[in-house]
Amino acid sequence: MVSLPEELEAREAAARRRVEELRADTAELALRLEAAQEVLSRLEITRETVTKVLAELSAAQADSEADVPVEPAQKPHPHGAGVVMVPPGREGLAATVLPDVYRDIMEVLADAPGPLQAKQIVPRIGLAATAGKIEGTRAKLKRLVERGWLTEDAPGRFTLVRRRTLGIDPPDLQ
The missing domain is CATH 1.20.5 (Single alpha-helices involved in coiled-coils or other helix-helix interfaces)
Incomplete structure (x- = not known):
């Protein structure tokens, strides 16, 4: 023991x-x-x-x-890896000059009946509605506002500046 x-x-x-x-x-x-x-x-x-x-x-x-001047059919080339160029929006410049994700955002806004928030746009462009994706999309929306493609009438609510002159026509206007 x-x-x-x-x-x-x-x-x-x-x-x-x-x-x-x-x-x-x-x-x-x-x-x-x-x-x-x-x-x-x-x-x-x-x-x-x-x-x-x-x-x-x-x-x-x-x-x-x-x-x-940038021709409507010409796409700008990025000057660095991962850099997306968004040219200033102006009369007659088509949204086809924008990178794919920006075009997707423009199309969603063209189809919308009114202003949208980033959190409403994210799922419509095929992204998961996570905080990171929403913030990334919000940054893209702000960039489009800065470059004259969109307006932010109220904080966080985005709409197209001009539908026809930017080359984005909503389905009911085609």
């Missing part, structure tokens, strides 16, 4: 081993956390730098586009 002091010593030794294992795990996790934080920091800095550079390039591109 095992005595009580021997049993306590055995349990104490097992607990001591478990504490040492957890300390080793904690040290390893601390190293992994530090490495992951370093990667995150570098990615944040890179994203901020790229965003700044692309914004400067877009501003320069917009200035040069104001001087050179």
Whole structure:
């Protein structure tokens, strides 16, 4: 039969081993956390730098586009990976010059009986109604407002500026 002091010593030794294992795990996790934080920091800095550079390039591109008319059949080419060019909307310029997702947004708004919010547009263009997709679409809507394709009559409610001159005709006007 095992005595009580021997049993306590055995349990104490097992607990001591478990504490040492957890300390080793904690040290390893601390190293992994530090490495992951370093990667995150570098990615944040890179994203901020790229965003700044692309914004400067877009501003320069917009200035040069104001001087050179864009033909309706001509699609602008992006100047960087993942950059979508949205030319300024003007009389006679068809929505066909817009990238696909922007054209989809324009078509949804053309079919709508009135102003729509981003959260109403997202499912209609085939995206999941998640916060990220709604915010991304809201940014695109704001860009279309800035470039003169849409108006925001009330905060967060978007409509087309001109249906016929932008090359988007609702089904009942075709």
